[in-house]
Amino acid sequence: MNEESPTLSALKLRVAAMERRAPVGKAVRVATGHGDIDAALAGGIARGRLHEIFALEGGDAGSATGFAGMLSIRLGGGIVWLREESAVRGGGHLHAPGLVEIGVDPARLLLGVLPNALSVLRAAADVVRCAGVGVAVIELHRDPKVLDLTASRRLALAAEESGVAALLLRIAATPVASAADTRWAVRSCASQPLPANAPGHPTFDLELLRQRGRGADGRWQVEWNREQAVFTSPTPSGVVVAVPARRPAAAPIPLRRAG
Amino acid sequence: MPDDAPFVCVETVRGALRIASVDPQALDKGLSPGMALADARAQLPELAVVDADPFADHGWLERIADACDRFTPLVALDGGDGVTLDITGCAHLFGGEAALVAEVEARLARFGTLRHALADTPDAAQALARFQSAPAASEAAAIRRLGVAALRLDDEIAVALRRAGLRTIGDLASRPTAPIAARFGEETVAALARLLGDADQRLRPRRALPALFFERRFAEPIARDADVLATIGDLAAEAEAELTARDRGGRRFAVRLYRADGALRDLAVESGLPLRDPPSILRLFRERIDALADPIDPGFGFDMIRMSVPALEPLAPTQLQLEGGAVSEEAMAALVDRLTTRLGRGRIARVAPGDSHLPEQGVLTIDAIDAPVPTGWDAPEKGEPPLRPIHLFDPPQRIEVMAEVPDGPPHRFRWRRVLHDVIRFEGPERIAAEWWRRGQAKVRTRDYYRVEDVRGRRYWIFRHGLYDRETPDPLWYVHGVFA
Structure with a gap:
């Protein structure tokens, strides 16, 4: 058929109107700065999609939160971060000076602390639908019943319509079927030590568990470079020598300004 | 009984x-x-x-005052047993003073037996309502016939006046004021002047008069939410016309629903930026009504709806920017309004730097609807790793630590029943108590360490108190987790 009959195109329009969906174009992809990851993602992480970030163990919450914050910086725009009250009690406050330290500008941040997972998802539906938002971070702990395939489909559809990047941050949760574009597991990873054996820059072990439409997966160790706002591969710096865990007190300690 | x-x-x-x-x-x-x-x-x-039960009496009086709110926005409580209405310019809306009085009586009949009086000044009306016993030819004559108790002074003064043979207001008014002031006190003269209308006496209304208000009365009470919302939409359109004419907008819109039986229901919405666009206002009210914990109970219906804009703020006509910058900011502001209307205050916040170096007090969370975009965060130093954690525990959590006495770094710690071996650390970063504040002198110094354990997890832990100088046995806490 060379040309659609007018009736058919009219019908298609009506169906589109019923589904309330603009024809979805190609997603805008934002490079992470890490060559291998960008290659695996066909150019980078997509705006207007739902992405899941898992801390499979509660102990990795800090790393997963950091990764979500760093991705938000890459993706750009205003950040709306939604959390549960129980998360604040169990996992601590989202600490703004700490976000500043990874490069987030708090002026771009709106923080919502809501009573439970259901209210988080309800608010998230509103946030993700609002095209003025850059990134919506939806933080849910454990496996709330309300977060099922339907809920994640709803978020994914809203994100496609508005172009908002939705990051579903799941702490101490197990991956289940969802409508996410990509799914990541974040684990903490030993950092490249700074002089005097000080803990170094944020370093993660990233695993791409799943990618919609592409079978590719992979696992990388990445370090976050705050100044350039890119993920890089950790490179051992030359000055470091192996130091035993208990340093002999007599060893000369190169000084570093702290605080 | x-x-x-x-x-x-x-x-x-x-x-x-x-x-x-x-x-x-x-x-x-x-x-x-x-x-x-x-x-x-x-x-x-x-x-x-x-x-x-004075509190119950007061509650009762408040309800009567609420029921009077429909007649005039200026309603004042008068002592513990009276309500004063300023009906200047209102009576004609009800078909004259007599008709207004009849309607007030009809509406307030269910509250019990009430006495009323109309007069030129609040004090005169209050005195006539309480003390008038027989009708008089004119208001002035009626006041002159009242007993001195109508001055509502201390009993002692009233008794003294009566002993002096001054039984009525008329007796007092016909005499020069100077001797009265000398003998019975200045307040007697002042009260007399207020009662006779010689002194300026203002009503103190229960509520501040809103900058603008619009109302609709219904011959037949309405009961459905949809009708209520449609009326709110009409009132918002009226408000818009008035606000546009003044280049103003409102950040708060209050709607009061008057039930036919006198009960009231208040609804209010707030926005971060001044607003006057009727669809936006209506959308916020719809959110508000949807989010109500107890739905609106129309009873026998509402026979009046009033929308008020308590304060006006400048709002110039807007033009959309081609770059889209303003659009996205406006979209964010509208989102904040919507979420705040639905979830209530204290949920959606912005963070601003606090004026304290104690980590748990260094951040202020401000309702996003109130807050301008906060600034003033210090940029981190170049090339440094994060020195502040991304999650902060408040209060800090106790840990058991193996460290050298007196002030060695931690080697190993147990937190949430898991043992962590420290392989890297940096510190201490000493954060002292704010000794210049009252009651802080005894608060202990904290020595903070950034540590990394074998599994690559990074923590912010501190020793609470200087060994031997502040405490013989300092405790350790984990205060945060790094990315």
Whole structure:
């Protein structure tokens, strides 16, 4: 058929109107700065999609939160971060000076602390639908019943319509079927030590568990470079020598300004 | 309690039970407020007695005042038993003063027996309502006939006036004021001037008068939410016309629903930026009504709806920017309004730097609807790793630590029943108490360490107190987790 009959195109329009969906174009992809990851993602992480970030163990919450914050910086725009009250009690406050330290500008941040997972998802539906938002971070702990395939489909559809990047941050949760574009597991990873054996820059072990439409997966160790706002591969710096865990007190300690 | 028995309320005055108020029947039998209950009982053994409850009385009066709110926005409470309405310019809306009085009486009938009076000044009206016993030719004559009790001064002054032969307001008014002031005090003259309308006396309304208000009255009460919302939409359109004419907008819109039986329901929405666009206002009200924990109960319907804009703020006509910058900011502001309307205050916040170096006090969370975009965060130093954690525990969590005494770094710690071996650390970063604040002198110094354990997890832990100088056995806490 060379040309659609007018009736058919009219019908298609009506169906589109019923589904309330603009024809979805190609997603805008934002490079992470890490060559291998960008290659695996066909150019980078997509705006207007739902992405899941898992801390499979509660102990990795800090790393997963950091990764979500760093991705938000890459993706750009205003950040709306939604959390549960129980998360604040169990996992601590989202600490703004700490976000500043990874490069987030708090002026771009709106923080919502809501009573439970259901209210988080309800608010998230509103946030993700609002095209003025850059990134919506939806933080849910454990496996709330309300977060099922339907809920994640709803978020994914809203994100496609508005172009908002939705990051579903799941702490101490197990991956289940969802409508996410990509799914990541974040684990903490030993950092490249700074002089005097000080803990170094944020370093993660990233695993791409799943990618919609592409079978590719992979696992990388990445370090976050705050100044350039890119993920890089950790490179051992030359000055470091192996130091035993208990340093002999007599060893000369190169000084570093702290605080 | 038998219904027909005389009835009094009592209160304890200086250890004795005295009558606080009486019902008409008890009044007929010669009881009056201030009498000792024992005397009253002696006169009327069948007397029914309850404790006076001033708070309940006040609540009752507030409800009467609420019910009067529909007649005029200027309603003031008058002592513990009166309500004063400023009906200047309102009477014609009800078809004249007589019709207004009739409507007030009809609406307030369910509150019990009420007395009323109309007068040129608040004090005159209050005195006439309380003390007038027989009709008079004119307001001035009626006031002159009132007893000196109508001045509502201390009992002592009233008694002194009567002893001096001054029984009515007229007696007082016909005499020069200087001797009266000298003998009975300045307040007597002032009260007299207020009553006669010689002194300027203003009503103190219960609520501040809103900058703008619009109302709709219905011949037939309406009950459905949809009708209520449609009316709110109409009122918002009226408000828009007025606000546009003044280049103003409002950040708060309040709607009051007047039920036919006198009950009220208040709804209010707020926005971060000044607003006057009717669809936006209506959308916020729809959110508000949807989010109500107890739905609007229309009863027999609402017969009046009033929308008020308490304060106006400048709002120039807007033009969309081609770059889209302003659009996205406006979209964010609208989102904040919507979420705040639905979830209530204290949920959606912005963070601003706090004026304290104590980590747990270094951040202020401000309702996003109130806050301008906060600034003033210090940029982190180049090339440094994060020195502040991304999650902060408040309060800090206790850990057991193996560290060298007196001030060695931690080697190993147990947190949430898991053992962590420290392989890298940096510190201490000493954060002292804010000794310049009251009560902070005894607070202990904290030595913070950034540590990394074998599994690559990074923590912010501190020793609480300097060994031996502040405490013999400092405890350790984990205060945060790094990315």
